[in-house]
Amino acid sequence: MDDKVREGNAPSLEDSIGSAIRKLRLRDGLTIAQVAEKADVSRGMLSKIENGHAAAGTDTLARIARALGVSMSMLFSKYDASATEAQHVKKGMGMEVVRRGTKSGHTYHLLAYNQGPVKVFEPFLISMDDDSERYPTFQHPGTEFLYMLEGELEYRCGQQTYLLEPGDSLTFQGEVVHGPERLANFPIRFLSIIIYPRTAD
CATH class of the missing domain: 2.60.120.10 (Jelly Rolls)
Known part of the structure; x- marks a missing residue:
């Protein structure tokens, strides 16, 4: 499933941001390597962010957004639109700011x-x-x-x-x-x- 939603659960913030980044990247026909280079992020880290396996700080997200030619709020748009009733942040997974x-x-x-x-x-x-x-x-x-x-x-x-x-x-x-x-x-x-x-x- 695209957002790795477990049955009965809404996607986490990390999953939603990662999914948005991946869709924007694929929309423009860009590879992970191309976006990583523009954003000054390692390819491995960008891959982890896209797959919801790593929480990115606001500075990193801002660079990724610039590399994709969008505002940083676009990376959160999918999360905003989801019909969630609660936000569950696992230990150590809060966004570092x-x-x-x-x-x-x-x-x-x-x-x-x-x-x-x-x-x-x-x-x-x-x-x-x-x-x-x-x-x-x-x-x-x-x-x-x-x-x-x-x-x-x-x-x-x-x-x-x-x-x-x-x-x-x-x-x-x-x-x-x-x-x-x-x-x-x-x-x-x-x-x-x-x-x-x-x-x-």
């Missing part, structure tokens, strides 16, 4: 891709295992919720800092300048869920 200001040693995995034209929320699993870089600060619309899973972290929100330990949570308005202040105990893992404001109809 790079948020502006993040440095090496800080890894963000997007755990769900919003379906539809309006971004409602973004859930990230954030891992930090390197204290050698300057910590980023952020500002964005909406409300952010943090939940500490592992390690200890001092987190700044405006003029205050909070020591977050496993089981602790922190909720704040995204417009307030925020970000890690001190990484106290490695390895550090926490959930960050950003809820965006609804736009008026």
